[in-house]
Amino acid sequence: DTEVTQTPKHLVMGMTNKKSLKCEQHMGHRAMYWYKQKAKKPPELMFVYSYEKLSINESVPSRFSPECPNSSLLNLHLHALQPEDSALYLCASSQLALSYEQYFGPGTRLTVT
Amino acid sequence: AQTVTQSQPEMSVQEAETVTLSCTYDTSESNYYLFWYKQPPSRQMILVIRQEAYKQQNATENRFSVNFQKAAKSFSLKISDSQLGDTAMYFCAFMKPGGKLIFGQGTELSVKP
Numbered sequence: 001d002t003e004v005t006q007t008p009k010h011l012v013m014g015m016t017n018k019k020s021l022k023c024e025q026h027m028g029h030r031a032m033y034w035y036k037q038k039a040k041k042p043p044e045l046m047f048v049y050s051y052e053k054l055s056i057n058e059s060v061p062s063r064f065s066p067e068c069p070n071s072s073l074l075n076l077h078l079h080a081l082q083p084e085d086s087a088l089y090l091c092a093s094s095q096l097a098l099s100y101e102q103y104f105g106p107g108t109r110l111t112v113t
Numbered sequence: 114a115q116t117v118t119q120s121q122p123e124m125s126v127q128e129a130e131t132v133t134l135s136c137t138y139d140t141s142e143s144n145y146y147l148f149w150y151k152q153p154p155s156r157q158m159i160l161v162i163r164q165e166a167y168k169q170q171n172a173t174e175n176r177f178s179v180n181f182q183k184a185a186k187s188f189s190l191k192i193s194d195s196q197l198g199d200t201a202m203y204f205c206a207f208m209k210p211g212g213k214l215i216f217g218q219g220t221e222l223s224v225k226p
Contacts, residue, residue, distance in 0.1 A: 042204055042216030043158070056213075088156055098211050101148060104158035 003027075004105035006091050012111045015081060021108045023074040023091030031097035032074040034066060035090040037107070043090055049074060050097035081112045115140045117207050119217035126195045127225055133180075134190045134220045136205030142166075145209040147181065147188045150216075153201040161203075164188065195224045 004025045013019050023032065031050050035043035048056035049068040063085075065077040074091055088109050092102040116139045126132035138147070149161040164172045164181050171179050176193045192199055205217040 040202065040219065040221070042219055045213055048213075090158060092158075098208070098213060101146070101160055101163050102214060103160065104150075106155070106157040109156070 004091055004093055004103050006089075006105035006108050008108060009106065010109045010111075012113060013078065013081065014113055015083075017081075018077070018079045020078065021076040021089055021091075021110075023076075023105055024072055025093040025103070025105075026072060027093060027095075027103070028071075029093035029095050029103075030071060031094045032068060033092040033094075033102060034064075034074070034076050035092065035104075037088040037090055039088075047076075048097055055097055078110075081110075083112050086110055086112045115142070115207050115209065115212070115215050117205055117215050117217035119203075119205050119220050121220045122218070123221045123223070125223040125225055126192075128195055128197060130195055131191060131193050132195055132222065134192075134203050134205075134222065136188045136190070136217055138186050138188065138205075138207045140186070140207065140209070142209045145207060147179075148206040148208070148214075149177070149179070149188075149190045150204045150206060151199075151201045152204065152219075153198070158204075162190070192222075197224050197226060200224045 007022045034046040037043040046060045047066045052068045067075040088107045090107045091105040094100045094102045118137045145166045147164045151159045151161045162174045180189045202219045207215045
């Protein structure tokens with residue numbers, strides 16, 4: 001089973017809202033990732049978690065706050081976003097951080113109004 | 114720094130025919146991985162095929178095969194017997210152990226009936 005799930009599929013939020021994106025994997029992977037993807041562009045790495053600890057933050061603005069409650073779950077908390085943050089947010093997991101192929105979830109399409 | 118180049122932004126192929134997508138990369142590493150990911154209009158990023166640099170044999174997965182030329186730093190994807198469901202954006206990606214996944218800019222493939 002190589003499934004990574006993400007909820008919600010679509011999210012529309014105002015610039016003053018607080019919302020969260022959720023990601024789950026049951027493959028026993030110890031690394032999880034958040035990516036941001038604009039239309040017809042490759043994904044851009046945002047965060048890497050290894051063994052539930054944040055190992056890489058790609059200088060992402062503080063209005064994005066990741067959280068890894070356990071090895072299967074990854075959240076991305078959103079607050080005071082800007083319209084330019086509208087994008088597809090992809091979660092991925094791999095057996096170990098930055099060493100094996102990554103499996104992606106279906107993404108959350110985020111629109112900031 | 115590693116770079117990945119996909120020189121064909123768009124390609125089209127007739128159903129049942131064969132198409133080859135090009136990818137070149139630049140690295141001074143000797144040990145690394147190469148991947149092809151497929152992203153259909155549904156937006157789920159799907160791993161198509163992987164290749165370890167130390168393996169001389171080209172990877173194959175059903176109708177998908179690669180031509181890995183390590184000296185030339187080339188990693189092309191051949192899709193045989195193209196199907197309508199192969200319509201997608203295809204991303205070539207490079208990763209060295211301990212490094213991030215580096216994507217090319219993508220090739221948008223249309224399979225025409």
